[in-house]
Amino acid sequence: MPINIPDRLPATQVLTGENIFVMGEQRASSQNIRPLNVLILNLMPKKIETEIQILRMLSNTPLQIDVDLLRIDNRVSKNTPEEHLNAFYRTFEEVEHKNYDGMIITGAPLGLVEWEDVVFWDRMKTIIDWANTHVNATLYLCWAAHAALYTLYGIDRHIRKSKISGVFQHQVRYHNHPLMRGFDDVFWVPHSRYAEINAAEIAAHNDLHVLADSQQAGVYLVASNDGRQLFVSGHPEYDPETLDNEFKRDVSQGLSPDVPKNYYHGDLPENGPLVRWRSHGNLLFSNWLNYFVYQTTPYDLSQLKPVADKAML
Incomplete structure (x- = not known):
């Protein structure tokens, strides 16, 4: 698939070097098709x-996908150059009048922060509610999945005594669901979080289904009946080195973290990571794009119907 992103975005050079088809802005403008419009709210x-x-x-x-990048607010970032944000990111006020085929909201390192103490919590709730009327299908990752389940369904997370960190086996629980097409019965997913969702609380809502879970990491994939909302508690998008970088960061800060489980060869950090999650990560995103973005979105986005009303807080 060609993804249409700005020519100067750093991802363009990186992905092109990985032999991924990235379509430049000039070529994309000459394509006589209606690309999918996907909004990414990046909270990391x-x-x-x-x-x-x-x-x-x-x-x-x-x-073909046209991508818009969204920032949650205009606070100065400590980890991303301001010129990068100004060049490639939009504010919510710039996109709130638009409709999108799909939206992805990333995780955030806020697992131990109370909802009301998150500095952008009010804006986060606004965007989650806005997506119900302006986005055909929304994928929430990790912290965003917990925030959306709380906002939309009143299902609160439970803070664990220790952080879940590592790569864990998962089982498919809903084999006939389109999102699970092509999945093995058992597959691996990285996790890095302090909170979890109780499966019984998910089961209490007729509109939600657990598609996959893990004996060690708990609930992983939750989907609404219509498939327009997907809640992902793990990080199928992680690079091979991401958990290693997090572990070394915590060690350097004197936090004495546990070694990520099932991640390093022989569970020894000096042996490097064993990568065994990327095929299913790619499959999850491909299935989501195909079955719940492309095949269900109206050609004319002005005809987008709101998500069915939920028992919102």
């Missing part, structure tokens, strides 16, 4: 790194 501190991870995941279908 290292935005360039996360951009590359997400865009890589969007690159494995024959669909």
